[in-house]
Amino acid sequence: MENSKKAPSFKESRTKETNGTIDPELIKELKFDADIRDLWSKSVYERDRRETFSKIDEIYDFIIVGAGTAGCVLARELIHNIPHVNILVLEAGPPATQVNDRMRLPGTYSLASVIWRTKEADWGYYTEAQTMPGTVDPTKEVLNKGFVYPRAKIWGGCSSVNGMIYIRGQKKDYELWAEQGPEYRIWDWEHCLEAFKAVENNARENPSEEFKKYHGFNGLLHVQDNPKNIYKILSDVVEVAKNLGIPYNEDFNGVRQNGVGGHQHTIKDGKRFSLADGYLVDALKKVEIYPESKPLGPPYGLPDEVGKFVAVNVKSHAHALNIIWDEEKKDENVAIGVRYFYDGGVHNAFIAPKGEVILCGGTINSPQILMLSGIGPKENLEANNIKIRKELPVGRNLWDHPLCFLSGKVMNPEKESVPRLHSWSSGFEIGIFHKGNVEGKIPSKEDFLDERPDMQLYATPTIVDPSIAANFESLAISMVLNIPSSVGHLELRSPDPFTQPNIFLNYYSKPDDLYRMMSSLKLAREIFKQPPLNTVWGVEEVGFDDELGKYSSGKDGEMTDEDWERYIREKTFTSFHPCGTVKMAPASQGGVVDHRLQVYGTKNLRVVDASIFPMVPSGNTNAPTAMVAWRASRLIKEDYDKKL
Numbered sequence: 001m002e003n004s005k006k007a008p009s010f011k012e013s014r015t016k017e018t019n020g021t022i023d024p025e026l027i028k029e030l031k032f033d034a035d036i037r038d039l040w041s042k043s044v045y046e047r048d049r050r051e052t053f054s055k056i057d058e059i060y061d062f063i064i065v066g067a068g069t070a071g072c073v074l075a076r077e078l079i080h081n082i083p084h085v086n087i088l089v090l091e092a093g094p095p096a097t098q099v100n101d102r103m104r105l106p107g108t109y110s111l112a113s114v115i116w117r118t119k120e121a122d123w124g125y126y127t128e129a130q131t132m133p134g135t136v137d138p139t140k141e142v143l144n145k146g147f148v149y150p151r152a153k154i155w156g157g158c159s160s161v162n163g164m165i166y167i168r169g170q171k172k173d174y175e176l177w178a179e180q181g182p183e184y185r186i187w188d189w190e191h192c193l194e195a196f197k198a199v200e201n202n203a204r205e206n207p208s209e210e211f212k213k214y215h216g217f218n219g220l221l222h223v224q225d226n227p228k229n230i231y232k233i234l235s236d237v238v239e240v241a242k243n244l245g246i247p248y249n250e251d252f253n254g255v256r257q258n259g260v261g262g263h264q265h266t267i268k269d270g271k272r273f274s275l276a277d278g279y280l281v282d283a284l285k286k287v288e289i290y291p292e293s294k295p296l297g298p299p300y301g302l303p304d305e306v307g308k309f310v311a312v313n314v315k316s317h318a319h320a321l322n323i324i325w326d327e328e329k330k331d332e333n334v335a336i337g338v339r340y341f342y343d344g345g346v347h348n349a350f351i352a353p354k355g356e357v358i359l360c361g362g363t364i365n366s367p368q369i370l371m372l373s374g375i376g377p378k379e380n381l382e383a384n385n386i387k388i389r390k391e392l393p394v395g396r397n398l399w400d401h402p403l404c405f406l407s408g409k410v411m412n413p414e415k416e417s418v419p420r421l422h423s424w425s426s427g428f429e430i431g432i433f434h435k436g437n438v439e440g441k442i443p444s445k446e447d448f449l450d451e452r453p454d455m456q457l458y459a460t461p462t463i464v465d466p467s468i469a470a471n472f473e474s475l476a477i478s479m480v481l482n483i484p485s486s487v488g489h490l491e492l493r494s495p496d497p498f499t500q501p502n503i504f505l506n507y508y509s510k511p512d513d514l515y516r517m518m519s520s521l522k523l524a525r526e527i528f529k530q531p532p533l534n535t536v537w538g539v540e541e542v543g544f545d546d547e548l549g550k551y552s553s554g555k556d557g558e559m560t561d562e563d564w565e566r567y568i569r570e571k572t573f574t575s576f577h578p579c580g581t582v583k584m585a586p587a588s589q590g591g592v593v594d595h596r597l598q599v600y601g602t603k604n605l606r607v608v609d610a611s612i613f614p615m616v617p618s619g620n621t622n623a624p625t626a627m628v629a630w631r632a633s634r635l636i637k638e639d640y641d642k643k644l
């Protein structure tokens with residue numbers, strides 16, 4: 001007889017709870033792990049005690065903190081464009097190849113909970129729960145739940161774990177950046193487009209003349225269309241959208257963004273393609289010795305006689321702690337190096353006379369490093385016993401794109417047509433961009449034609465709502481609020497560099513945001529109701545008045561605005577696009593860095609990553625971050641050449 005007893009899942013077997021206590025076997029194992037950690041620390045301490053030499057000062061032309069999207073592009077562009085320099089890249093995580101091969105398969109993106117929480121590759125952040133007055137009924141208090149907030153800790157940064165969708169946002173976004181003052185014109189659409197194209201290597205077959213105007217074909221970031229045979233059910237979503245009056249768009253990064261169509265992805269040969277794959281790997285190929293006429297001297301000889309290696313040195317598992325300041329020029333806040341934790345000890349790296357420290361730690365970590373170094377809001381720094389060097393609104397201006405879900409069960413799946421995810425696909429093949437309705441009504445035809453869409457929808461052949469464990473064939477639509485009005489902030493929780501900041505997202509604190517999200521949800525519902533989705537496929541919504549959720553109130557299942565608000569606030573998650581916490585803007589407008597990305601009131605210090613966006617672009621943020629890094633490399637080179 002077959003044994004019908006189901007084997008316990010991994011989770012069940014490891015975290016079985018007995019009357020609120022954790023499995024004693026697991027406790028035993030964790031204790032063993034902790035003992036080993038202790039022994040390791042002791043051995044490092046003993047080794048350091050025995051060392052007869054003092055700390056070696058490392059000197060580099062540029063120190064880049066963070067090998068994420070921006071750090072990879074910057075390292076490569078600097079090493080290839082400025083002769084005879086050397087660069088140290090400090091990355092808190094490991095090389096991507098060391099974590100697990102599954103991360104490279106596009107299909108595992110949807111197994112996100114497994115990948116994100118891979119300890120070596122994620123910072124383990126979470127957001128704060130917030131209560132605020134309701135939007136529909138401001139006399140009632142509503143709750144925004146806190147949730148895990150994935151941020152990659154690995155070569156390539158978030159480009160090594162992201163959804164791989166290649167979207168740049170709209171021309172108008174960058175015009176707004178440039179309108180901040182005459183000197184901000186270096187960020188106008190023409191300059192940004194040049195940089196987008198320089199980074200991009202688009203593999204579209206037989207591109208039209210118009211497509212060629214907007215895209216690059218010689219950069220190092222590989223971008224491709226979906227393989228031809230996308231999921232049949234997603235092709236039907238495209239047809240349904242067209243029938244509802246949504247225009248077909250063959251290029252969301254072209255002349256206009258609104259419409260329905262296929263996303264392009266940063267995928268190559270069936271595998272994810274990160275900025276580390278494209279840029280960091282190329283940066284590491286450049287090695288020379290300078291000056292060429294002087295051979296390397298003996299290691300114990302005169303330092304001046306020793307040739308210098310001109311190259312990029314990436315240190316993995318190296319956690320930058322704070323900036324080292326020139327204490328002799330206290331009032332000028334001159335950055336001279338970085339203090340970092342590596343291999344069980346604290347190290348110092350310094351910059352050469354023309355050098356710079358460049359923070360590329362991303363939207364959560366770059367502001368944290370600034371604050372730990374005395375640059376930030378007075379009150380929060382003082383509360384954490386950190387000496388203020390320069391008071392700036394670091395950590396304010398936290399933008400993100402809230403995301404909500406509509407999940408459907410496919411009642412008549414043809415076996416081949418609603419497959420489980422293909423390994424080559426993130427599942428996010430299809431997108432719709434439309435203007436949301438600020439009264440929460442279903443969008444009109446005019447909204448579909450509006451060329452400044454503020455909502456982005458993804459259709460996927462799988463459930464993405466983490467609260468729904470789907471063991472059925474499914475279709476889901478995720479709505480993203482692409483031009484939000486609500487802005488959050490972050491602040492130091494502790495002066496400990498290994499403790500995460502407090503993150504307040506403030507989603508839906510502005511009523512428009514909630515109503516626009518509501519209007520997209522209603523559109524998604526409408527899409528589910530159209531043939532052939534409702535007829536041939538038998539798509540039925542789940543999560544309304546069933547075992548997966550209770551949101552309907554009216555007799556006929558109609559949702560009131562209050563029901564929708566409850567649904568939205570409970571289901572909302574992030575689309576992983578935090579930015580803006582080190583805002584590039586005039587100082588009078590809450591800027592932390594100027595138009596050349598230099599931190600106000602300091603010298604030799606820039607920030608180059610998604611944290612400098614003055615406002616969030618109306619689309620996914622990987623390509624814009626790479627664009628910013630490419631532009632920054634040109635600015636840094638100009639300034640470097642001017643220095644004597």
Ligand SMILES: Cc1cc2nc3c(=O)[nH]c(=O)nc-3n(C[C@H](O)[C@H](O)[C@H](O)COP(=O)(O)OP(=O)(O)OC[C@H]3O[C@@H](n4cnc5c(N)ncnc54)[C@H](O)[C@@H]3O)c2cc1C
Pocket residue numbers: 065066067068069070071090091092093150151152153154155156157158159161162163164165166167318319320321360361362363365366369575576577578609610611620621622623625
């Ligand atoms: C799950 C997920 C899905 C996403 N999906 C998409 C998508 O489909 N399309 C898209 O365009 N965008 C997407 N994004 C967003 C996009 O990838 C990011 O906006 C972008 O990669 C940010 O780049 P960055 O350089 O600012 O920061 P990051 O890429 O986060 O890089 C920062 C790097 O700095 C390192 N670092 C931080 N602090 C320190 C320190 N103290 N010392 C040393 N190193 C440090 C980090 O470990 C990290 O490697 C997604 C993001 C996530 C997390």
